[in-house]
Amino acid sequence: MGKPGGSFGGGGRGGGRGRGGKTVVVEPHRHEGIFIARGKEDALVTRNLVPGSEVYGEKRISVETNGEKVEYRVWNPFRSKLAAAVLGGIDSIHMPPGSKVLYLGAASGTTVSHVSDVVGPEGLVYAVEFSNRSGRDLINVAKKRTNIIPIIEDARHPHKYRMLVGMVDTVFADVAQPDQARIVALNSQYFLKNGGHFVISIKASCIDSTAQPEAVFASEVKKLQADKLKPQEQITLEPYERDHAVVVGIFRPPPKNVGSA
Structure with a gap:
């Protein structure tokens, strides 16, 4: 992936130019709203909502397509568990354009x-963070990105921010707490629409550092199932993260074959 920093200049139709004159072509990834920049090294990228602006020193790539210049941001899987899951081949992250x-x-x-x-x-991201220090950075990111609503609260107490959050299509959790399955279930009951999806990043050592990661993941899946969350897919995040898994599933799936009254 290379180190973050720097940017590519614009190039010809359908592509930009990287360092050394290498042409970069951006293609849609199979996950809607995500792209692959193909050049000397392929990179996962997202289309920059705020062109000309970076968030954490990430590399930016400009390409010109049919006379229109479009800027993309490199999404580093070593810094993002969601990017690691996408590159790891996860079937769906359930976050298409326009979703909440x-x-x-x-x-x-x-x-x-x-x-x-x-x-x-057209979409919205309700971003919950407990740490005031991280929260300050999050608020600064949201100043430029009007589709992010920063909420500096404890995810264990969703009633504290229930007036700020509408119904959502997907709950994503990376909370690294021993009771994270319960946290996801609680927030889902408040905010996740029936038939909506959850995506949870599980760090085995945060839950039980003495058990095998596979056993921890299996235990967490059982907890989710007990709370009307139906896991559908699980992948590990090697080689980007050790002893991590991402589990994706559906919330309280509607009953099948229900006869008419």
């Missing part, structure tokens, strides 16, 4: 900024 996402554990807004790019100007 509740992001728990937003930190300084690194991944949140890419989700902001993905859902685009």
